[in-house]
Amino acid sequence: MNIFDDLSGGKSVFKNKKYLDHRFLPDKLPHREKQIKSIAKYWKEALDGVTPPNITIYGKTGTGKTAVAKFVMKQLKEIAEPNVRVEYIRCTDYSTEYQVLARLCQLMGKDVPFRGWTKAEVINVFKDTLRRNVYDEKPILIVILDEIDILLRKDGDGLLYTLTRTDNISILSISNYVDFKRFIKPRVKSSLRDREIVFPPYGANQLVDILEERADMAFKKNVLEDDVIPLCAALAAKEEGDARYALDLLRTAGEIADERGSDIVKGEFVREAKEYIEHNKIVEIVSTLPAQQQRVLEAILYLTKRNEEITSGKLYETYKKLSRGKDIVSYRRIFDFINELELLGIISTNTVSRGRGRGRTNIIKLQCDVSLLEDALWVI
Numbered sequence: 001m002n003i004f005d006d007l008s009g010g011k012s013v014f015k016n017k018k019y020l021d022h023r024f025l026p027d028k029l030p031h032r033e034k035q036i037k038s039i040a041k042y043w044k045e046a047l048d049g050v051t052p053p054n055i056t057i058y059g060k061t062g063t064g065k066t067a068v069a070k071f072v073m074k075q076l077k078e079i080a081e082p083n084v085r086v087e088y089i090r091c092t093d094y095s096t097e098y099q100v101l102a103r104l105c106q107l108m109g110k111d112v113p114f115r116g117w118t119k120a121e122v123i124n125v126f127k128d129t130l131r132r133n134v135y136d137e138k139p140i141l142i143v144i145l146d147e148i149d150i151l152l153r154k155d156g157d158g159l160l161y162t163l164t165r166t167d168n169i170s171i172l173s174i175s176n177y178v179d180f181k182r183f184i185k186p187r188v189k190s191s192l193r194d195r196e197i198v199f200p201p202y203g204a205n206q207l208v209d210i211l212e213e214r215a216d217m218a219f220k221k222n223v224l225e226d227d228v229i230p231l232c233a234a235l236a237a238k239e240e241g242d243a244r245y246a247l248d249l250l251r252t253a254g255e256i257a258d259e260r261g262s263d264i265v266k267g268e269f270v271r272e273a274k275e276y277i278e279h280n281k282i283v284e285i286v287s288t289l290p291a292q293q294q295r296v297l298e299a300i301l302y303l304t305k306r307n308e309e310i311t312s313g314k315l316y317e318t319y320k321k322l323s324r325g326k327d328i329v330s331y332r333r334i335f336d337f338i339n340e341l342e343l344l345g346i347i348s349t350n351t352v353s354r355g356r357g358r359g360r361t362n363i364i365k366l367q368c369d370v371s372l373l374e375d376a377l378w379v380i
């Protein structure tokens with residue numbers, strides 16, 4: 001008897017869980033027909049030997065940007081390769097100009113070390129490889145730069161400069177932020193001349209369509225209670241129309257059903273799934289914070305539990321007390337920590353006026369559940 005036989009032999013509400021995985025690329029992407037068509041219309045020019053215009057896709061997290069780009073890429077590759085090359089780069093994996101160009105070389109069959117060369121050397125080899133690889137056949141390379149804001153913030157706009165100054169390259173940039181172009185200098189911006197495509201958040205009804213499509217493939221017949229999908233959709237619509245979150249809720253609700261040995265996925269499992277996911281998210285964020293910042297968070301938790309109004313002054317005092325005089329950072333650093341925690345969505349700050357002559361004060365509020373944070377700080 002093998003332990004894996006035993007595990008897989010247990011009954012499950014799932015037919016095949018992989019269809020609820022983020023990495024699975026569905027053949028149908030409901031409610032993105034317009035965006036798919038826009039990209040295809042621009043890229044079609046490549047089939048006629050014309051370099052397509054650069055494109056920028058904007059949208060909040062989970063609005064289908066990556067899925068749509070990969071979908072259109074797959075379709076174009078089917079009919080256009082080898083005359084047109086399309087390459088996908090995730091800038092979280094390749095986050096500098098050097099790394100992206102080295103990766104593009106590698107994809108075109110030319111191995112370039114990921115460190116050690118000068119940038120100019122990599123640029124030269126890249127252009128040379130391109131000339132040999134792409135120009136011999138038909139002269140077009142489409143580069144998808146997913147999560148481009150990460151690269152711009154870390155390494156500036158050098159990559160865009162190089163790519164826009166190289167003939168016959170078309171760029172598709174994907175960004176979570178509408179204002180990512182503030183990282184691009186005017187001279188690069190003017191040669192980018194991109195067409196913009198916006199991905200709005202999904203509404204609850206749209207999320208229902210998306211989930212139903214995936215649920216049919218992932219679950220056995222008739223295992224979902226009627227309110228499961230609408231509930232996942234409604235909760236995700238509240239979270240800025242995030243399809244990834246909706247899929248996570250559905251998958252986790254199914255996993256809870258399996259864990260309980262239930263033949264059906266109940267509506268209440270979705271609510272439990274929500275708590276479970278939130279818990280994991282906070283634990284993950286908190287556990288990767290530097291120790292000093294965790295102590296600031298502990299101080300916020302301490303004051304919140306005592307129902308005290310938290311000003312930065314009071315926070316600093318409490319932080320010092322909890323640190324027992326060891327490794328204390330300066331009062332100024334506390335402001336950086338507060339900013340970072342706010343960006344992570346764990347706290348919020350609100351400036352209030354104390355009346356004439358008494359200036360303004362920052363009031364800090366915890367944005368996540370007290371017991372959740374307690375768990376998270378306890379875990380680490």
Ligand SMILES: Nc1ncnc2c1ncn2[C@@H]1O[C@H](COP(=O)(O)OP(=O)(O)OP(=O)(O)O)[C@@H](O)[C@H]1O
Pocket residue numbers: 021022023024025026028029030031032059060061062063064065066067068176210243244247
């Ligand atoms: N219209 C859709 N139909 C079916 N599945 C979708 C649709 N839109 C998004 N999804 C699914 O939701 C998940 C998240 O989508 P995707 O990764 O494309 O989001 P994103 O906009 O790239 O988010 P991020 O900004 O966080 O990278 C993926 O699993 C994707 O397959």
Ligand SMILES: [Mg+2]
Pocket residue numbers: 065066067146
């Ligand atoms: Mg994405």
